[in-house]
Amino acid sequence: MIIGIPCETRPGETRVAMIPANLQPWADSPVDFLIESGAGRSAGYADQDYIDAGAALAASRDDLFARADIVLQVQSFGANTVSADADLERLRAGQLIIGMTDPLANPAAAKELAERGVSSLSLELIPRISRAQSMDVLSSMATLAGYHAVLMGAVDAPRILPMLMTAAGTLTAARVFIMGAGVAGLQACATAKRLGAIVEAYDVRPAAREQILSVGAKPIELELETDTSEDKGGYAKAQGEDFLRRQRELMTAVLAQQDIVITTAAVPGAKSPILITAEMVKAMKPGAVIVDIAAERGGNCELTQLNQTVIAEGVKILGPENIPARHAYHASQMYGKNMETLLKLILEQGELRLDFEDDIIREAVVTHGRDIINARIRTALGSEPAPGVSAGTVADTVKE
Structure with a gap:
């Protein structure tokens, strides 16, 4: 069994799918790792670090894809819409690709993989169950995004975050407001609190109240019907326009107080x-800063522009992209640990076993052999439900 770790090719992507420490559990197993030279360099991991951990360097990218049974990536097909086409030509029937593939937003990418007989596992589809927490890359990356968002806001704000009592007078603490108390939002709350700000947070899910309090922030409660605001996976559900309009009305007064x-x-x-609509921005303080970490999906602020800083009514609106890549060393450490745990689930004595009775495998595998077998992706593509798939190796289902 050969596992390949190539360089990431999407512009601005500095992470690597596994770090040298993640290779060590397979030191005495039939699993071999093949690394493309420079794969970990941007994240702070040298080729020699991988060699010392037992990996071999591929002669080229073509060589890696030709020899690897499993290819591990951060932004794989579907997620990397800029430069992944060249790798598509390198794939062969029977290979397994594991990485972030943005499958719900770009389900058509699964068709191309299935046509080539390539199996794929999308890390975004790992279910939110206790047993899968150590494989949850979305939570890992959201942690770093929430942390960094506070730093961005602190740098661009015209005031400091903590209260200071000085000989020149007392400097009041900044007010920081977090909209959305998932993993990123809670980490933002905790980070802003550590920096001395007055922190408040809002989430449409009623269950988030206790979580907000647990990180030292004050929950903001609006008079809204929120009983159906959370799906079974713990994510916020899309809300209707009437709900969103009423939410904006009530939120305007809250935003007017924030720095x-x-x-x-x-x-x-x-x-x-x-x-946050353009009208709501008008109600905010001049000098206030909005950090929109949902910018890659269009943004939570109507005025957000991806990778740009917009100034409107004296308010600065930041639309950052791929925040975790700004902390590539620790992002790769977390991502690599998620990947390592997943590999332990699907590898048995150096052989790949995909047990579709397992909730994690059933939910995360998108293509298997020449079929799209994931129910959510088939629905997104308007396809009929897939036939049942039993446990077996990837190659078992590939028919030339």
Whole structure:
């Protein structure tokens, strides 16, 4: 069994799918790792670190794809819409691709993989169950996004976050408001609190109240009907326009008091909901900062522009892209640990076993052999339900 780890090719992607420490559990197994030279360099991991951990360097990218049975990536087909086409030509029937593939937003990518007989496992589809927490890349990356968003807001705000009592007078603490209390939002709350700000947060899910309190923030409660605001996976559900309009009305008064606002609301596979309209921005303080970490899905602020800083009514609106890549060393450490745990689930004595009776495998595998077998992706493509798939190796289902 050969596992290949190539360089990431999407512009701005500095992470690597596994770090040298993640290779060590397979030191005495039949599993061999093949690394493309420079794969970990941007994240702070040298080729020699991988060699010392037992990996071999591929002669080229073509060589890696030709020899690897499993290819591990951060942004794989579907997620990497800029430069993945060249790798598509390198794939062969029977290979397994594991990475982030943005399958709900780009389900058509699965068709191309299935046509080539390539199996794929999308890390975004790992279910939110206790047993899968150590494989949950979305939570890992959201942790870093929430942390960094506060730093961005602190840098761009015209005031400091903590209260200071000085000989020149007392400097009042900044007010930081977090919209969306998922993993990113809670980490943003905790980070802003550590920096000394007055922190408040809002989430449409009633269950988020205790979570907000647990990180030292004050929950903001609006008079809205929220009984159907959360799906079975713990994610916020898309809400109707009437709900969103009423939410915006009530939120305007809250936003008017804030110095930094961080928006984190996202719905898997869908455009981010607009939480802050242009009219609401007009009600905010001059000098206030909005950090919209949902910018990659269109943004939670109506005025957000991806990878740009917009100034409207004296308010600065930041639309960052791929925030976790800005902390590539630790992002790769977390992503690699998620990947390592997943490999332990699907590898038995050096052989690949995909047990479709397992909830994790059934939910995360998108293509298997020449079929799209994931129910959610088939629905997104308008296909009929897939026939049953039993446990077996990837190659078992490939018919030339």
